[in-house]
Amino acid sequence: DAGVIQSPRHEVTEMGQEVTLRCKPISGHDYLFWYRQTMMRGLELLIYFNNNVPIDDSGMPEDRFSAKMPNASFSTLKIQPSEPRDSAVYFCASTQRGAPGEKLFFGSGTQLSVL
Amino acid sequence: QQQVKQSPQSLIVQKGGISIINCAYENTAFDYFPWYQQFPGKGPALLIAIRPDVSEKKEGRFTISFNKSAKQFSLHIMDSQPGDSATYFCAASESFQKLVFGTGTRLLVSP
Numbered sequence: 227d228a229g230v231i232q233s234p235r236h237e238v239t240e241m242g243q244e245v246t247l248r249c250k251p252i253s254g255h256d257y258l259f260w261y262r263q264t265m266m267r268g269l270e271l272l273i274y275f276n277n278n279v280p281i282d283d284s285g286m287p288e289d290r291f292s293a294k295m296p297n298a299s300f301s302t303l304k305i306q307p308s309e310p311r312d313s314a315v316y317f318c319a320s321t322q323r324g325a326p327g328e329k330l331f332f333g334s335g336t337q338l339s340v341l
Numbered sequence: 342q343q344q345v346k347q348s349p350q351s352l353i354v355q356k357g358g359i360s361i362i363n364c365a366y367e368n369t370a371f372d373y374f375p376w377y378q379q380f381p382g383k384g385p386a387l388l389i390a391i392r393p394d395v396s397e398k399k400e401g402r403f404t405i406s407f408n409k410s411a412k413q414f415s416l417h418i419m420d421s422q423p424g425d426s427a428t429y430f431c432a433a434s435e436s437f438q439k440l441v442f443g444t445g446t447r448l449l450v451s452p
Contacts, residue, residue: 269385269430270442271441274439317385319384329387
């Protein structure tokens with residue numbers, strides 16, 4: 227398996243623009259997580275899905291952030307409008323409930339810079 | 342509110358030495374405590390994990406020590422190697438589903 231695939235790897239945009247981050251989880255995994263990583267706050271859970279249904283979005287910073295999972299193989303995280311403080315690395319991770327060690331598999335992340 | 346507090350923020354250890362990273366938590370309902378390792382430009386990857394029914398778990402050079410009464414757990418890396426240089430995150434979860442991470446420790450093992 228290719229692992230969790232995220233795109234783009236890098237995104238540079240201007241304040242006020244819409245940004246869409248994409249994630250393809252590992253086939254067969256029924257949980258998908260979006261995390262944001264910054265130096266100050268470390269890894270923060272934004273939202274997670276189980277069987278394509280959002281379970282907990284309490285970590286989503288504000289209404290500018292939205293996430294969808296239209297099917298088992300694809301999820302998006304959208305920021306509209308983007309702001310400089312959104313600059314961070316965004317990770318997608320997936321896992322299968324009951325997998326040995328309950329291991330999260332992370333993608334390589336999207337480095338977002340909002341100018 | 343930081344649910345898992347991690348220290349130190351950075352650590353420099355000589356090759357062959359012992360690296361120790363500490364974490365503390367407040368939520369007594371946490372029942373799963375993993376450590377993740379992250380190399381630059383990569384996502385975190387599971388290194389080792391423990392459940393509160395044991396006080397220690399060892400895998401190769403990596404050991405987790407767990408103190409339930411103190412609500413603390415730590416990662417020990419024995420015989421540290423330059424290849425261990427990475428950022429290490431402790432984490433905790435309740436009923437698995439919501440994994441909360443510490444702020445990370447940047448480890449540098451000098452040759």
